[in-house]
Amino acid sequence: MRLWPRSFLGQVLLAVALALLVAQTISAVLLWQAAENRRQAAILNTAAIRFVTAPPDRIERGTHRIRPRGGGLRALRIETTATDPILPGETRDRDAEHALRELLEAQGIRIGQLVATRRMATDDPLIRSRPRLLARLQRRNNANRSLLVAGLKRGESPQWEVVRVPFPRPQRGVIGSIIIQTLVIYIVLVGLHFLLLRRITRPLRALTTRTESFARNQDRGEPVSPDGPDDVRRLIGAHNRMEARIEALLNEKDVMLGAIGHDLKTPLAALRVRIEAVEDEAERARMAAGIEDITRSLDDILSLARIGRAGEPPERADLAALVASVVEEFEDMNQPVTLRDADRIALPVQMTWLKRALRNLISNAVRYGGEAEVSLLRESRQTVLRVEDKGPGIPGERLDDMLEPFTRGETSRNRETGGAGLGLTLARAIAEQHGGQLALANRPEGGLRAEIRLPPAD
Amino acid sequence: MNDTAPINLLLVDDEAGLREPLAEYLARQGFVVREAESAAVARSELLDFTPDLILLDIMMPGEDGLSLCRHLVEARKLPVILLTAKGEATDRIIGLEIGADDYVVKPFEPRELVARIRSVLRRAARPAEQVHDDTPYGFEGWQLDPLKRKLTDPDGTVVSISTAEFRLLRAFLDHPKQVMDRDRLLDMVQGREAHLFDRAVDNQVSRLRRKIERDSRNPTFVLTVRGGGYRFAADVRRIKAGQD
Numbered sequence: 001m002r003l004w005p006r007s008f009l010g011q012v013l014l015a016v017a018l019a020l021l022v023a024q025t026i027s028a029v030l031l032w033q034a035a036e037n038r039r040q041a042a043i044l045n046t047a048a049i050r051f052v053t054a055p056p057d058r059i060e061r062g063t064h065r066i067r068p069r070g071g072g073l074r075a076l077r078i079e080t081t082a083t084d085p086i087l088p089g090e091t092r093d094r095d096a097e098h099a100l101r102e103l104l105e106a107q108g109i110r111i112g113q114l115v116a117t118r119r120m121a122t123d124d125p126l127i128r129s130r131p132r133l134l135a136r137l138q139r140r141n142n143a144n145r146s147l148l149v150a151g152l153k154r155g156e157s158p159q160w161e162v163v164r165v166p167f168p169r170p171q172r173g174v175i176g177s178i179i180i181q182t183l184v185i186y187i188v189l190v191g192l193h194f195l196l197l198r199r200i201t202r203p204l205r206a207l208t209t210r211t212e213s214f215a216r217n218q219d220r221g222e223p224v225s226p227d228g229p230d231d232v233r234r235l236i237g238a239h240n241r242m243e244a245r246i247e248a249l250l251n252e253k254d255v256m257l258g259a260i261g262h263d264l265k266t267p268l269a270a271l272r273v274r275i276e277a278v279e280d281e282a283e284r285a286r287m288a289a290g291i292e293d294i295t296r297s298l299d300d301i302l303s304l305a306r307i308g309r310a311g312e313p314p315e316r317a318d319l320a321a322l323v324a325s326v327v328e329e330f331e332d333m334n335q336p337v338t339l340r341d342a343d344r345i346a347l348p349v350q351m352t353w354l355k356r357a358l359r360n361l362i363s364n365a366v367r368y369g370g371e372a373e374v375s376l377l378r379e380s381r382q383t384v385l386r387v388e389d390k391g392p393g394i395p396g397e398r399l400d401d402m403l404e405p406f407t408r409g410e411t412s413r414n415r416e417t418g419g420a421g422l423g424l425t426l427a428r429a430i431a432e433q434h435g436g437q438l439a440l441a442n443r444p445e446g447g448l449r450a451e452i453r454l455p456p457a458d
Numbered sequence: 459m460n461d462t463a464p465i466n467l468l469l470v471d472d473e474a475g476l477r478e479p480l481a482e483y484l485a486r487q488g489f490v491v492r493e494a495e496s497a498a499v500a501r502s503e504l505l506d507f508t509p510d511l512i513l514l515d516i517m518m519p520g521e522d523g524l525s526l527c528r529h530l531v532e533a534r535k536l537p538v539i540l541l542t543a544k545g546e547a548t549d550r551i552i553g554l555e556i557g558a559d560d561y562v563v564k565p566f567e568p569r570e571l572v573a574r575i576r577s578v579l580r581r582a583a584r585p586a587e588q589v590h591d592d593t594p595y596g597f598e599g600w601q602l603d604p605l606k607r608k609l610t611d612p613d614g615t616v617v618s619i620s621t622a623e624f625r626l627l628r629a630f631l632d633h634p635k636q637v638m639d640r641d642r643l644l645d646m647v648q649g650r651e652a653h654l655f656d657r658a659v660d661n662q663v664s665r666l667r668r669k670i671e672r673d674s675r676n677p678t679f680v681l682t683v684r685g686g687g688y689r690f691a692a693d694v695r696r697i698k699a700g701q702d
Binding site for chain 2: 274317
C-alpha cells in the first residue's frame with residue numbers, strides 16, 4: 001500500500017489532515033502545560049494557606065488536628081510532629097519548596113526549615129494509621145492518588161508542622177475534548193475541501209480521459225463541456241479549441257493527401273497506358289517497372305502520412321491465414337518466399353495495414369537477402385510475425401538507422417533495388433499502431449531477422 | 459468473345475490525359491469506345507447509345523462517379539468497372555456495394571483492365587450464375603460474405619483469403635455435395651484475375667484448406683474425390699439480412 005496518495009484530491013486532503021494534526025498537537029501540549037501549572041500553583045497555595053491559618057496555640061499544644069466532619073483526603077489539615085516528614089528513600093521536591101518558601105515569606109512567616117515531597121496517599125504514615133480512611137481510599141479506587149506533603153519548622157521551633165494536600169485527579173477530559181475538537185474540525189475541513197476540490201478534479205478527470213482518447217485515435221467524440229471553477233473552465237475551453245484546430249489540420253492533411261494521390265496517380269495511369277505503344281518489349285517492361293516503383297513509393301508515403309488516422313477498425317483476424325495470404329501473393333509472383341510455422345493465433349488487427357507491413361518486410365528480405373522465410377509464432381504472450389533472410393544482414397550500428405525514413409541498406413541509391421526506403425519505417429509505424437513494435441536483428445547464422453511483435457489482446 | 463459483334467464501351471473520366479490514350483489503347487484492342495469527360499456528358503451520351511460496359515472514374519468534378527454508378531446500375535442495369543485513384547479497402551467496398559461489377563486502382567496495367575472487362579462481360583452474359591446474389595453463405599458456423607469477400611470462422615475471426623480462393627470457395631458453396639472436377643472448377647473460378655489462376659486448381663485447393671480446415675491433411679470440408687476432383691462436404695445455407 002502506498003502511503004502518499006498520487007491524486008491531487010488525496011494529496012490536499014492528506015496535507016490538511018497532517019497540518020491539522022500538528023497544530024492541534026501543539027495546542028494540546030500548551031493547554032495541558034497551562035493546566036498543569038495552574039494545578040501546581042493551586043496546590044502550593046492551599047498548602048501555604050494551611051500554614052498561615054494554623055492557630056499557633058494548637059501547634060504549641062502538640063496536638064494534630066483532624067477536621068472531624070467531611071471525609072477523604074481533604075479532611076487532613078495539619079499535623080504537628082517531631083519526626084522528619086520526609087520518609088527515608090523519598091526525594092525532596094525542590095521546585096515546590098522554592099515556590100512555597102516565597103509564598104510563606106511574603107506572608108511574613110519566619111521559616112526555620114522547609115521541606116516538600118510528593119508521595120502516594122496509601123504510602124503516607126498518617127493515613128495508614130487511620131484504617132477507616134485508608135479503607136475508604138482503597139474502596140473509592142483512589143489508591144493511586146498522590147499527596148503534596150510539606151513540612152515547616154517555624155523559627156527555632158523543634159516541631160514540624162506537616163500539611164498534606166491531595167493532587168486533583170488528572171484531567172483526562174482535556175485531551176478527550178481536544179481529540180473531539182480535532183475530529184470535528186477535520187471532518188468539516190475535509191468535507192469542504194472535498195466538495196471544493198471535486199469541482200476542480202472532476203472536470204480535470206474528464207479532460208484527461210478525453211485527451212488520452214484523442215491522443216490515441218483522434219476520435220471525434222463529444223468535446224468536454226467546460227465545468228468547475230473559472231481556471232479549469234478556461235483550460236477546458238482552450239483544450240477544446242486546440243482539439244478543433246488539430247482536427248481541422250488533420251482533415252486538411254487528409255484532403256491534401258487525397259488530392260496528391262489523385263493528381264499523381266492519374267498521370268501515372270496515363271503514362272502506364274501510353275507505354276503500351278512502345279514496340280520494344282524489354283524497354284516497355286523497364287518503363288512499367290519504373291512506374292510501378294513510383295506508385296509503390298507514393299503509396300508508402302501516403303500511407304505513412306495517413307497512419308494513425310482512424311480508418312479501418314480493428315477486426316479479430318486469423319493471423320495464420322493473414323500471413324499465408326501475403327506469402328501466397330509472393331508465391332504467385334514466383335518469388336522465393338516460404339512459409340514456416342504458423343500457429344493459429346487470432347488477434348484484433350487492422351488487416352490491410354498489417355498485411356502491408358508484412359509485405360514490406362518480405363519484399364525487403366527478397367530484395368536484399370535473396371529469399372524470405374516467414375513464420376508466425378507466440379513468444380512469451382507476444383505474437384511474433386517473423387521474416388528472415390539469408391542476405392548479408394545489416395551492420396549492428398546501422399540497425400536503428402534502418403527504421404528512419406529514406407534510409408536504405410546500401411549507401412548508393414541503386415535504381416535497380418528501388419523503393420523510397422520507407423518500407424521499414426512504415427512497417428514500424430504499423431506495428432506501433434497495433435501497440436507492438438518492429439525488431440530488427442542479425443541472425444547468428446547470417447541474414448537479417450525482422451519481427452513484428454504484437455502484444456496480447458486485452 | 460468473338461469478333462463478329464464489337465464491344466461498345468463508354469469511358470467516363472475528367473482527365474483527358476488518361477482518357478484519350480486509354481480510349482486509343484482500347485480501340486486498338488478491338489473495342490468501340492466513346493468518351494465522356496463528366497457525368498453530365500455521360501448521361502447525355504447514354505440517351506442514344508447503350509454500351510456493353512462502362513468504365514467510370516470515381517473522382518470527378520460535378521457529379522461524382524459513385525453517384526452516376528448508382529444510377530447506371532439501378533436504372534439502366536449496365537455493367538460498370540470503377541477506375542479509382544484511392545486504394546483504401548473501404549472505398550472498394552463502397553464501390554462494390556453500390557453495384558459496380560469491378561474496380562481497378564490507378565495506375566493499372568492496361569492488359570489487366572482488358573482482362574477484367576472481358577471477365578465482367580462474360581459473367582453478365584451468364585445470368586444463370588446469379589451474378590448479383592450477394593447473400594452471405596453459412597456452413598458449420600463459418601460465414602462467407604461475397605460482397606466484402608470476407609470469410610469468418612465460427613468464433614467470428616476473419617480469415618484472409620485471396621481472390622482466387624474466394625472464387626474457389628464460392629464455387630464449392632454454390633454446389634455443395636457435388637463432385638466438381640478440375641476443369642469445371644477452373645471454368646467457374648476463372649474470373650477477373652484469370653492470370654492469378656494459372657496455377658493448378660490443386661494448389662488453390664490446398665491453400666484454401668490451409669485456411670479453413672482444422673487439419674489440412676485430414677480435410678472435412680473440401681474432400682478429394684479419387685479420379686474425379688473435389689467435393690464440398692458441409693451443409694450450406696444462405697443467410698438473409700437480419701439473420702445471424
